[in-house]
Structure formats: C-alpha cells, structure tokens
Amino acid sequence: MTQEIGTELPLQQQESVVIRFAGDSGDGMQITGNQFTGTSAVLGNDLATLPDFPAEIRAPAGTRPGVSGFQIHFSASDIHTPGDAPDVLVAMNPAALAVNIGDLKQGGIVVANTGNFKATDLKKAKVESNPLEDHSLDGYRLIKIDINERVKMALADSPLSSKDVQRCKNFYTLGLMYWLYSRPLETTLNWLEEKFKNKPDLVKANQMALKAGYNAGDIHEMFQGQYEVPACDTMPAGKYRNIMGNPALSLGLVAGAELAKLDILLGAYPITPASDILHQLANYKHFGVITMQMEDEIAAICAAIGGSYAGYLGVTATSGPGMALKGEAMGLAVSVELPLVIVDIQRAGPSTGMPTKVEQTDLLQSIFGRNGEAPIPVLAASTPADCFDMAIEACRIAVEYMTPVILLSDNYLSNGSEPWKLPNLEDLKPIDQKFRTDPENFEPYSRDERGARPWAKPGTPGLEHRVGGLEKEHLTGNISYDADNHQLMTDLRQAKLMAVRETIPTPEVVGPEKADILVLGWGSTLGPITGAVERLQKAGKSVARMHLRHVWPLPKGLDEIFSHYKLILVPENNLGQMARVLKSEYQSQNFLSYSKVQGKPFTTTDILAKITEILES
Amino acid sequence: MSVTIAPLTKKDLKSDQDVRWCPGCGDYAILNVAQAALAKLGIPKENFMWVSGIGCSSRFPYYMDCYGFHTIHGRAPAFATGIKTANPDLSVWIATGDGDCFSIGGNHIIHLLRRNVDVKVLLFNNEIYGLTKGQYSPTSPVGHKSKSTPVGSVDRPFNPLSVALGAGASFVARTMDNDIKHMTTTINQSAAHKGTAFVEIYQNCVIFNDGAFNDVAEKSIRADKTIDLQPGEPMIYGKDRDKGLRLREFSVQRCSADEADIWDPTDTSPARAFLIAQLDQDPEMPNPIGLIRQVDAPIFDLEAKKQVTEAIEKKGRGKLKDLIFAGDLWDVE
Numbered sequence: 001m002t003q004e005i006g007t008e009l010p011l012q013q014q015e016s017v018v019i020r021f022a023g024d025s026g027d028g029m030q031i032t033g034n035q036f037t038g039t040s041a042v043l044g045n046d047l048a049t050l051p052d053f054p055a056e057i058r059a060p061a062g063t064r065p066g067v068s069g070f071q072i073h074f075s076a077s078d079i080h081t082p083g084d085a086p087d088v089l090v091a092m093n094p095a096a097l098a099v100n101i102g103d104l105k106q107g108g109i110v111v112a113n114t115g116n117f118k119a120t121d122l123k124k125a126k127v128e129s130n131p132l133e134d135h136s137l138d139g140y141r142l143i144k145i146d147i148n149e150r151v152k153m154a155l156a157d158s159p160l161s162s163k164d165v166q167r168c169k170n171f172y173t174l175g176l177m178y179w180l181y182s183r184p185l186e187t188t189l190n191w192l193e194e195k196f197k198n199k200p201d202l203v204k205a206n207q208m209a210l211k212a213g214y215n216a217g218d219i220h221e222m223f224q225g226q227y228e229v230p231a232c233d234t235m236p237a238g239k240y241r242n243i244m245g246n247p248a249l250s251l252g253l254v255a256g257a258e259l260a261k262l263d264i265l266l267g268a269y270p271i272t273p274a275s276d277i278l279h280q281l282a283n284y285k286h287f288g289v290i291t292m293q294m295e296d297e298i299a300a301i302c303a304a305i306g307g308s309y310a311g312y313l314g315v316t317a318t319s320g321p322g323m324a325l326k327g328e329a330m331g332l333a334v335s336v337e338l339p340l341v342i343v344d345i346q347r348a349g350p351s352t353g354m355p356t357k358v359e360q361t362d363l364l365q366s367i368f369g370r371n372g373e374a375p376i377p378v379l380a381a382s383t384p385a386d387c388f389d390m391a392i393e394a395c396r397i398a399v400e401y402m403t404p405v406i407l408l409s410d411n412y413l414s415n416g417s418e419p420w421k422l423p424n425l426e427d428l429k430p431i432d433q434k435f436r437t438d439p440e441n442f443e444p445y446s447r448d449e450r451g452a453r454p455w456a457k458p459g460t461p462g463l464e465h466r467v468g469g470l471e472k473e474h475l476t477g478n479i480s481y482d483a484d485n486h487q488l489m490t491d492l493r494q495a496k497l498m499a500v501r502e503t504i505p506t507p508e509v510v511g512p513e514k515a516d517i518l519v520l521g522w523g524s525t526l527g528p529i530t531g532a533v534e535r536l537q538k539a540g541k542s543v544a545r546m547h548l549r550h551v552w553p554l555p556k557g558l559d560e561i562f563s564h565y566k567l568i569l570v571p572e573n574n575l576g577q578m579a580r581v582l583k584s585e586y587q588s589q590n591f592l593s594y595s596k597v598q599g600k601p602f603t604t605t606d607i608l609a610k611i612t613e614i615l616e617s
Numbered sequence: 618m619s620v621t622i623a624p625l626t627k628k629d630l631k632s633d634q635d636v637r638w639c640p641g642c643g644d645y646a647i648l649n650v651a652q653a654a655l656a657k658l659g660i661p662k663e664n665f666m667w668v669s670g671i672g673c674s675s676r677f678p679y680y681m682d683c684y685g686f687h688t689i690h691g692r693a694p695a696f697a698t699g700i701k702t703a704n705p706d707l708s709v710w711i712a713t714g715d716g717d718c719f720s721i722g723g724n725h726i727i728h729l730l731r732r733n734v735d736v737k738v739l740l741f742n743n744e745i746y747g748l749t750k751g752q753y754s755p756t757s758p759v760g761h762k763s764k765s766t767p768v769g770s771v772d773r774p775f776n777p778l779s780v781a782l783g784a785g786a787s788f789v790a791r792t793m794d795n796d797i798k799h800m801t802t803t804i805n806q807s808a809a810h811k812g813t814a815f816v817e818i819y820q821n822c823v824i825f826n827d828g829a830f831n832d833v834a835e836k837s838i839r840a841d842k843t844i845d846l847q848p849g850e851p852m853i854y855g856k857d858r859d860k861g862l863r864l865r866e867f868s869v870q871r872c873s874a875d876e877a878d879i880w881d882p883t884d885t886s887p888a889r890a891f892l893i894a895q896l897d898q899d900p901e902m903p904n905p906i907g908l909i910r911q912v913d914a915p916i917f918d919l920e921a922k923k924q925v926t927e928a929i930e931k932k933g934r935g936k937l938k939d940l941i942f943a944g945d946l947w948d949v950e
Contacts (some may be wrong), residue, residue: 041945044949237949237950241943251941255941285927286928290703290922292699295695296724298695299725302692302695303696304699305688306668306699309696310699314699328689458663460663461662464663467686468686469689
C-alpha cells in the first residue's frame with residue numbers, strides 16, 4: 001500500500017497510488033490528468049478518475065473558486081473508485097493548495113509551484129501566511145519547485161511569447177509526475193503531435209516542457225527515488241479503452257438505435273452536465289443521427305417525441321432542472337405510447353443547486369414526478385462504462401414496449417473514467433422493432449403480447465390515425481371519457497410496466513447468501529460500496545452487497561433475497577429516496593438509509609466506517 | 618413521394634369523429650375550407666399530418682382523416698419540428714389558437730418561424746380563451762372585460778402579424794372565417810409556400826367573444842374596413858374599389874385608387890410589411906388581410922436532413938465498430 005511513500009529507495013513498487021492535480025482553471029489541469037490517465041491505461045493499470053472543476057468557466061485567476069482539480073487512482077490490482085485521499089497533491093498555486101490540502105493523506109507528498117506563491121498570489125487565495133514556510137505542511141513531504149522559472153529556462157529558445165511559454169507549465173508538471181511514477185512519455189508526445197499538428201511551435205514547446213519536467217526528476221533529486229505501479233494482472237483479457245460516462249452513454253445510444261434498425265433524433269437544450277451528449281451525437285451524422293438544439297427543455301423533448309412519432313428513435317438528454325420542465329411531455333409520451341429515451345445526468349439540487357457536483361436526487365422525480373398515473377421504467381447506470389450497456393437497455397425497453405424510458409446517470413459517472421473492456425459487437429442482442437404497414441384490421445391501441453401498441457408512422461397508406469393526450473378508448477384510440485375505459489387504460493399502462501419487469505434479471509448478491517448486512521446500492525455508488533464490502537469480506541465480516549441497475553420497476557425476487565439479511569443498508573447521495581421506495585415495496589424488511597448530500601460521492605472509507613459502526617453496535 | 622391513383626375529395630379528409638365545437642363556431646368554416654382545399658393539393662392522404670396543442674382549435678386533428686397528433690399546450694411547433702425533420706415528405710399543418718400560440722407557446726412559435734421549418738400554421742384568433750371558458754387572451758384589446766378581467770384587462774395585446782414578422786417569418790398572411798373564398802385562397806397560398814407559413818384567421822367565438830371582429834369583418838362593411846393585399850396587385854379597397862394606400866417614407870397614406878402602390882410581399886426588407894401590419898391599430902385605416910409577406914429562406918428540415926445525407930455520402934454510413942474501437946486501445950492478455 002501507499003503508506004511507505006517517502007522511504008528512500010531508488011525504485012520502489014507500489015500497489016496503487018492516488019494523485020490529484022490542482023491548479024487554476026486556466027492551468028490545464030484537466031489535460032494533465034487525462035494525459036496521465038491515458039498513459040497509465042496503456043501501461044495496463046486499472047484506474048478510475050474524477051475531475052473536479054468549477055461551474056464558472058474562468059473564475060478570477062488565483063482565487064479559490066477558480067481551482068480546477070483532477071484526481072486519478074491507478075493500480076496494480078482491481079480498483080473501484082477514484083480513491084478517497086490522494087497520496088500526492090500537485091498544487092500549482094496557493095488557492096489550489098488551500099482547497100485540497102485537507103484531503104491529502106497524512107505524510108503524503110505536496111508538489112508546490114513556488115513560482116506562484118508570491119505575496120499577491122497568497123492574497124488572491126486569501127491565505128494569511130505562506131504555507132510553504134509557516135510549517136503548516138510539516139505533516140507532509142513538501143517538494144518545492146519553481147515551475148514558472150523552470151519552464152522559462154527550458155523554453156529559452158522557443159519562439160513562443162513568454163505568456164505562451166508559461167502555458168506549457170502543465171506539461172512540465174506532467175513530466176515530473178511521469179518520472180516519479182516511471183511512466184513512458186510516448187503517449188503524450190504523440191498526442192501533442194496530433195493535437196497541435198498545424199502549430200509545430202506549440203508541439204515542440206510542450207514536448208520540451210514535458211521532457212524537461214521528466215529530466216528534472218532525475219537531475220534535481222527532489223524525490224529521493226522513483227516509484228513503480230505495475231500493470232494490473234486481474235483485469236479480464238480483452239481489448240480496452242478508457243472511457244467517461246457521457247461518451248459511453250452516447251455510444252450506447254448509437255448502438256441501441258442500430259440494434260433496433262432505427263436512426264436517432266435527439267432533441268436537446270444545453271445543460272451541465274448533459275451537454276456532452278448533444279456535442280458527441282452532433283458528430284455522428286454519418287450514423288443517421290439528427291441532433292436538434294431546441295429553444296428550451298420542453299421543446300427538446302417535444303421534438304424528440306415528434307421524431308419518434310415519425311419513425312425515429314427519439315432521445316432527449318438533460319439534468320434535474322430540465323427533467324422538471326419535461327414532466328408534462330413525458331406524460332404525453334406515456335399516453336401516446338411512443339418509444340422515447342430520456343437521459344438525466346443528475347446534479348446537485350434543488351433548483352440550480354451545484355451544477356458540477358454529484359447527487360442522486362432525481363430518483364423520486366423520475367419514478368413519480370408526473371401528473372396522473374404515468375408509469376415510466378427508470379434505469380440507472382452504475383459505472384462510466386456501464387453507461388454504454390444501460391443506454392442500450394433503455395433503447396430496448398423503449399422500442400419493444402413502446403414507452404418512454406428514463407436513464408439516470410450523474411456527475412460522478414459522466415465525468416469519471418475507467419477502463420472499458422470493449423464488447424464483442426456480435427454478442428449484442430438485436431432489438432425487436434417493426435413498423436406496422438398492414439392496414440388490415442389496424443387499430444392504433446391494440447396490443448401485442450408485450451402490451452405494446454403498433455408503431456404506425458405517418459406516410460404509411462391506410463393507417464391514418466390520431467393520437468394525443470386525451471384519454472384513449474381501448475383499441476380504437478378514439479377520445480373517451482368512459483369511466484370503465486379509463487380504469488382499463490390505466491391498468492393496461494401499468495401492466496406494460498410490469499411486463500417490462502418480467503425481462504429484468506434479478507441482480508446477483510456478492511457475498512454470503514445470509515449475513516448480518518446486505519449493502520444495497522443503485523447508480524454511481526457501486527464503486528465505493530464494492531471497495532468497502534470487499535475489504536470487510538476479506539476481514540471475515542458478515543456482509544454482502546447487491547446493486548440495482550433497474551430502479552423502476554424493481555426486479556423480481558428481491559423480497560426473498562432481502563429476507564436473508566438482518567439489515568439492508570442503502571447508501572445514497574440523497575435523503576434516502578430509494579430507501580423510501582424499498583420501505584413501501586418490501587414492508588417486512590429492515591432497511592437503513594445512509595445518506596450523503598454534499599455534492600460529493602461516497603468514499604470507500606465512508607461506507608466502511610458506516611458498516612463497521614453498525615456491526616459494532 | 619408516392620403518387621395517389623385517384624385525387625382526394627373533401628369527404629376523404631373527413632374523419633368519423635363527431636365534431637364537438639359549439640354550434641355557430643367559426644372553427645366549422647375553417648375545417649370545411651381546410652378539408653376542401655387540402656384535398657385538391659395532389660398530396661396523398663397518408664402524407665398529411667396535423668399537429669395541435671391545447672384549446673378549442675387544437676381539437677382540429679381529430680376531425681381530419683389523416684395522421685394527427687393532439688399534443689400539449691403551446692408546444693405544437695416543437696412537435697411539428699421533430700416530425701417534419703424526421704420526414705420532410707410529410708405535409709405538416711398546425712392548428713393553434715391565440716392563447717396556445719402566443720401565451721404558453723410564444724417561445725415555440727417564434728423559434729419555428731425563425732428556423733423556417735416547412736410547416737403551415739393556422740392561427741385561429743378569437744381574442745379569448747374558449748376551452749377554459751372565457752378569460753382574456755394575449756390578443757385581447759386593452760380594457761377587455763372577461764371572467765379574469767372583470768374591470769378590463771390592462772395588458773397590451775400582441776399583433777400576430779407583427780410578432781410573426783419580428784420573428785423573421787418567411788410567409789405571413791391573414792384571412793377571416795366568414796370569407797370562404799378568401800380563406801381558400803390564403804390556405805392555398807400557404808400550402809404552396811416552401812418554409813413556415815403563418816396564417817392568422819379571424820375566428821369568431823360565439824359563446825365568449827361573439828362579434829369580436831364585427832367592426833372590420835362583418836360582411837356589409839368588410840369591403841371598406843379591410844384591404845386585401847395580393848402580390849403584384851394595386852393596394853386598393855372599398856365597396857367601389859375607389860380607395861387606395863401608398864407607402865411614403867415611414868408611413869402609409871390613404872389615396873385614390875389610381876394613386877395606390879403595387880403591393881410586393883416579396884420585398885427583401887420586411888419594413889413595408891411591418892408598416893402594413895400596424896394598420897389595424899388605426900381606426901381610420903383599413904385592416905390588412907391577404908398576403909403580407911412571402912420570401913425565400915433556407916428551410917430548417919431540409920438543411921438538417923442534408924447535413925446527414927452529406928455526411929453519409931462523404932464518410933460512408935458509419936460503422937459501430939469504428940466508433941467503439943477508437944482512441945487509445947490496449948490489450949490485456
């Protein structure tokens with residue numbers, strides 16, 4: 001483990017390391033983190049990353065609100081989270097140090113850019129005395145280096161302006177970290193060639209900065225030795241790429257549409273943290289994808305429903321505030337029974353809340369947040385790569401059951417990354433979809449064995465019919481205010497939801513079939529729960545875990561499973577929304593909500609401590 | 618587009634549903650004219666698509682025997698944008714009212730017009746909320762007394778033509794529910810236009826705002842109180858066709874018929890159309906009906922679709938494998 005950091009060996013092996021790069025939002029910390037990630041991935045480490053950036057595009061330079069961070073956890077063994085506490089903190093200025101030092105492990109390494117610790121910098125960061133000199137960092141290993149000056153010297157011959165030279169600082173820093181953890185430079189050198197292929201001066205300057213940083217590790221003996229984190233040998237064999245949640249989700253939508261032999265029509269409105277899906281799909285026109293940036297969230301879902309009516313797979317992607325606006329149109333989609341995938345990348349609320357921070361607070365809004373009885377299946381992705389699989393699953397349910405489907409992700413998944421074992425495309429199951437073309441005995445609200453009505457798109461001769469939000473008469477689809485018919489239609493819509501349930505696998509229990517505690521998670525809590533439960537199981541504790549990816553309707557067979565555990569602990573980044581649902585669905589079971597609503601995901605330590613507390617009480 | 622063997626008749630577009638508007642409602646006339654006019658357009662029945670929001674007029678799709686989508690309040694333009702972009706072969710029509718279009722749907726109508734989606738909008742303007750039983754609407758005049766404004770409304774109304782022009786509409790027209798011939802001509806003009814066609818129809822609500830347009834639209838005075846503007850025709854009006862209008866600097870002047878200007882709705886600048894649209898504010902002036910503006914502009918649905926077909930032509934239809942097996946890949950043995 002990492003506690004040995006600082007012992008003086010020329011090359012020391014470590015099992016896993018957590019580094020946090022922190023600087024001003026203009027310092028390029030996200031690029032630095034992504035480069036370190038790419039290099040570590042190619043080296044064969046298991047890894048997980050999480051950026052932490054401000055909602056403001058460019059808060060005033062050097063201030064605390066302007067601090068942008070990127071954390072990477074890379075390991076020689078299987079890991080599940082971006083790590084609780086960093087082993088290394090790279091602080092490009094006093095604000096970055098002040099904001100992040102509280103998270104650093106005791107005895108951890110601080111790499112501080114002394115070039116940015118002048119009196120004015122301290123003042124901008126609202127720091128009273130210079131932490132590099134006032135002994136407040138005595139519990140850590142402090143590495144002081146004037147990166148501003150070093151970059152200036154390294155690039156003395158560069159034709160770039162002195163301002164542009166300073167913008168190469170992040171690659172100097174990256175080079176230094178590459179040296180410390182024995183990483184090769186090739187991946188980043190190649191990336192720079194590609195990134196700035198029309199700006200050779202920039203390629204050269206950044207490459208020189210990277211190499212200068214790397215060489216500095218050797219020459220200046222700052223670290224008294226290098227570390228090595230070997231490749232992870234427990235990852236299943238296959239081809240991998242590193243992926244974040246939103247890109248995985250976008251790819252899953254394209255895959256789902258292809259499996260259903262449909263094209264996507266995305267209606268969207270820019271909103272953090274879902275806009276990436278619009279950006280990405282806008283580049284997939286050659287996959288037949290139409291993207292429409294509409295005038296508001298409501299228009300976005302309405303355009304998507306219009307697309308579905310006309311024979312496309314309608315998709316809309318948003319976050320909590322957008323979900324609230326789309327509610328009425330979701331009800332219409334339930335009433336007209338058309339396929340629609342609604343993606344909600346949850347963020348901290350209420351209202352605008354904290355747009356770049358993590359929460360799971362849209363669960364109840366997704367399940368119940370519509371007028372009338374308007375059942376919609378709700379899914380939740382559990383890891384960045386799982387966003388791919390769950391997007392396909394959302395497409396499957398939407399198309400096969402002619403229903404809107406809500407897919408929940410969140411900020412932790414959308415921005416976090418992990419290695420993705422690429423699927424064998426031949427193994428992906430086709431989605432059963434056919435448009436009605438036969439006018440013989442056509443009734444727009446007749447139903448197949450799944451309870452789905454026929455999909456008859458305009459332009460098809462003989463199938464002219466009207467749909468809308470007024471209650472429909474069973475079979476004919478005519479407007480009906482009949483009391484018995486309304487009961488029947490309400491029941492049929494609910495029955496369709498329960499028919500979806502029949503196709504949902506019961507999630508497996510990881511751990512003992514009977515135990516004191518079952519930790520039950522959903523969505524992005526999978527990583528920290530897995531990490532904590534694994535450790536407790538190794539220590540012989542009576543703990544199992546289970547994870548839900550279908551959150552509404554809930555899978556079959558849970559009641560029986562739950563009955564084998566004295567307590568079911570439900571950690572959630574909300575005030576216990578799933579626990580509330582479970583308590584009403586399985587009233588004889590013993591659920592305990594474990595809530596965290598800080599805009600931050602659970603750490604493994606959080607969950608570990610909670611379970612331990614329960615076991616010891 | 619497929620070709621129909623037999624041309625449609627008005628009856629072909631009548632659905633089997635009972636029409637449930639109040640007896641005497643202006644909507645009946647609009648429905649009749651729409652069914653008759655659309656049947657003659659040479660478009661197969663299966664390619665007609667009616668979209669509506671909420672309100673009395675928004676029941677319209679149920680009465681047309683073609684594809685129809687009765688959506689939610691104010692949002693018909695957004696649905697229509699999705700439908701038309703998904704399938705530009707469809708002939709897409711929106712039926713909307715003054716509340717649906719300009720209150721709750723105000724944002725959507727301006728963006729539909731801005732984008733110039735090839736959709737025809739029939740605004741049934743009766744200056745009142747009918748289905749919710751008689752509240753003033755965003756086109757009701759100041760001082761209008763209604764259930765929600767017992768001592769008169771204080772908000773200034775929209776002029777639908779001006780709003781449409783302001784949103785950059787490529788086609789703007791006005792007609793009236795009591796002039797079948799004029800309404801037929803106007804609907805035909807809108808059908809022939811490529812791009813969003815915005816047609817305001819003065820529509821009488823017999824229950825909650827009866828006679829709202831009597832001061833201009835009543836048959837006995839109509840000729841003197843309105844001016845029918847048609848492309849290339851002189852701007853003349855009056856029972857005896859003896860009065861005219863001419864545009865001088867930034868004003869519209871009354872003149873004799875032989876001094877009248879020739880009306881050109883295709884002018885690149887919308888300035889004249891704006892001046893004309895304001896005439897209904899002046900009791901001394903005739904109320905403008907007919908074709909206020911018609912210009913060519915890029916059509917959203919075709920342009921959006923073109924980007925897709927061009928991308929496929931250029932790169933070939935995308936292969937999922939290329940998308941997934943991309944970026945920095947590595948093997949684990």
